[in-house]
Amino acid sequence: MPLGSQAVVFVCQRTAPKSALFVAGTSNQIVCTLPDGNNGFLVARPSYVLSPESEAFLDAVAAPFDYGLAAGLWSLAFTFVVGLYLVAKSVGMIVSMVRR
Known part of the structure; x- marks a missing residue:
């Protein structure tokens, strides 16, 4: 039974990504707002996203x-x-x- 699936998640981070695709000061950076009100950069990250059906199993495993x-x-x-x-x-x- 898989607990989730792999997906690309977009995250707003404080510093610009260190990639050849993103050059500081160019127009190919997408600016987003961080929770503290400052500007950040939108970055795509590969992630493992949990499915809602696996909640009961994970709660049982994480019990003290x-x-x-x-x-x-x-x-x-x-x-x-x-x-x-x-x-x-x-x-x-x-x-x-x-x-x-």
């Missing part, structure tokens, strides 16, 4: 680690392994008694 749940799962697994060991040990003792 739940130590209580991890401790509960670890103790359940540990109890299961110890219980399995005790059952195998008692079955082994019964089998050894029957052999004698």
Whole structure:
């Protein structure tokens, strides 16, 4: 399942781009207004744009680690392994008694 797609995003940045296509002082620069009111330059950048359908997955991944749940799962697994060991040990003792 892709989380998004690649796209070209236009961004207004403070400094002029350092490209051969954009020469300072020429008419091939597009001027835009920054949020602080100063002028900037419109620049195209390749970006990875997330799709709205992936929001639930990303929110679940970004959730903080739940130590209580991890401790509960670890103790359940540990109890299961110890219980399995005790059952195998008692079955082994019964089998050894029957052999004698």
